[in-house]
Structure formats: structure tokens, C-alpha cells
Amino acid sequence: MYTLMGGGLLCAVSGLILLIVATATDFWMQYRYSGNLSNQGLWRFCMSGKCHPHTISIAFWDATRAFMLLSILSCFAGIILGLTAFSSSARASRTRSAGITLLIAGLFALLGLSVYTGVTVNFFGKRYADWRFSWSYILGWIAVILTLSADSFIDLVLKDLPTSSIRRTGAKAKGCQPNASSLAQPLTPGQGISAATSMQ
Numbered sequence: 247m248y249t250l251m252g253g254g255l256l257c258a259v260s261g262l263i264l265l266i267v268a269t270a271t272d273f274w275m276q277y278r279y280s281g282n283l284s285n286q287g288l289w290r291f292c293m294s295g296k297c298h299p300h301t302i303s304i305a306f307w308d309a310t311r312a313f314m315l316l317s318i319l320s321c322f323a324g325i326i327l328g329l330t331a332f333s334s335s336a337r338a339s340r341t342r343s344a345g346i347t348l349l350i351a352g353l354f355a356l357l358g359l360s361v362y363t364g365v366t367v368n369f370f371g372k373r374y375a376d377w378r379f380s381w382s383y384i385l386g387w388i389a390v391i392l393t394l395s396a397d398s399f400i401d402l403v404l405k406d407l408p409t410s411s412i413r414r415t416g417a418k419a420k421g422c423q424p425n426a427s428s429l430a431q432p433l434t435p436g437q438g439i440s441a442a443t444s445m446q
Contacts, residue, residue, distance in 0.1 A: 272289070313358030
């Protein structure tokens with residue numbers, strides 16, 4: 247169980263780092279503008295080695311930013327829940343919450359990347375002849391895979407938890423039950439007289 251949980255948390259931490267790097271960097275797309283190689287991210291565009299913030303607000307940029315930021319926050323919350331599950335008495339509920347939160351983080355990132363992909367292909371693909379997605383965008387997709395993989399690891403942990411808890415509960419109940427042979431054993435005449443005397 248601890249190996250699966252550790253693997254899930256490792257994937258989640260790696261996914262969180264890649265989500266932060268992908269969201270913060272300016273290489274979601276590269277293209278040529280007036281003969282110069284340019285690139286842009288969610289917050290800035292760079293031309294001739296100089297970067298400038300986006301001066302216009304476009305819906306798909308805003309949507310992608312929002313989804314990526316929500317994904318980062320959800321992934322961070324899932325990691326915290328996963329870490330606290332080791333020391334919490336409510337281990338099953340904490341582990342389940344961590345898995346759900348990491349799944350939501352992966353879906354938020356998937357939505358953000360899908361929105362960016364669709365608009366970029368349909369708009370920038372027609373506007374610029376020489377363009378391509380760049381490494382920030384690719385890191386975002388790798389982060390989606392890692393985050394969803396973390397959720398899969400935690401799902402395996404949840405499948406193992408009920409079996410182990412049932413065994414522990416059964417062992418405790420068995421230890422508390424009286425021995426059936428001692429109950430069925432008849433009292434000797436001396437033991438019967440002692441018991442009657444004590445009752446009086």
C-alpha cells in the first residue's frame with residue numbers, strides 16, 4: 247500500500263512542477279512574424295528577444311489561464327491530502343479525497359490544453375504559415391498524464407484498504423470472543439458450590 251501511495255504522490259509532485267512550469271513560461275507556441283522567430287505563452291509574447299505582456303484579453307487565453315491555475319491548486323491540495331493520509335486515523339477518506347482532487351486537477355489541465363489547442367489550430371494556424379506548438383505546451387500534456395496516473399495509483403491503494411481493514415477488524419473481534427470450549431465445559435460439584443456461595 248505504501249509503495250502505491252508513494253508512487254502516486256511522486257507522480258502528483260512531478261505533475262505539479264510541470265504544471266507550474268508550463269503555465270509560467272512563454273513557449274506554448276512558436277511562429278514567424280515579419281521574418282523573425284517569435285513565441286508566446288499564456289501571459290506574454292516575445293519578438294526579437296524582447297517579451298511583452300498580452301495587451302488584449304481574449305476569451306480562450308482567459309479560459310486556459312483559469313483552467314491551468316485551478317489545476318495547479320487542485321494538484322497541490324491533492325498532494326497535501328495524500329501526505330496527511332499516512333498519519334490520519336481516517337486514512338480511507340483522506341486517500342479517497344486525494345484521488346478525487348488529483349483527478350479534478352488532471353481534468354482542469356486537460357480542459358485548458360484542449361481549449362488552447364482548438365483555438366490555436368483554427369485561428370493561429372490560419373494566420374501564420376510557419377508555426378508549431380512548443381515545449382511549454384508539451385510539458386502541460388505530460389503533466390496531465392502524470393496527474394491522472396497519480397489518481398490511478400491512489401485508486402489501487404483504495405482497493406487494497408478495505409481488505410486490510412476487514413482483516414484487522416476480524417482479528418480484533420476474534421480476540422474478544424470467549425473460548426467456546428470453556429463455555430461448554432460443565433462445572434464440577436465443588437465449583438458449583440463455590441459459585442452458589444459467592445452469589446449469596
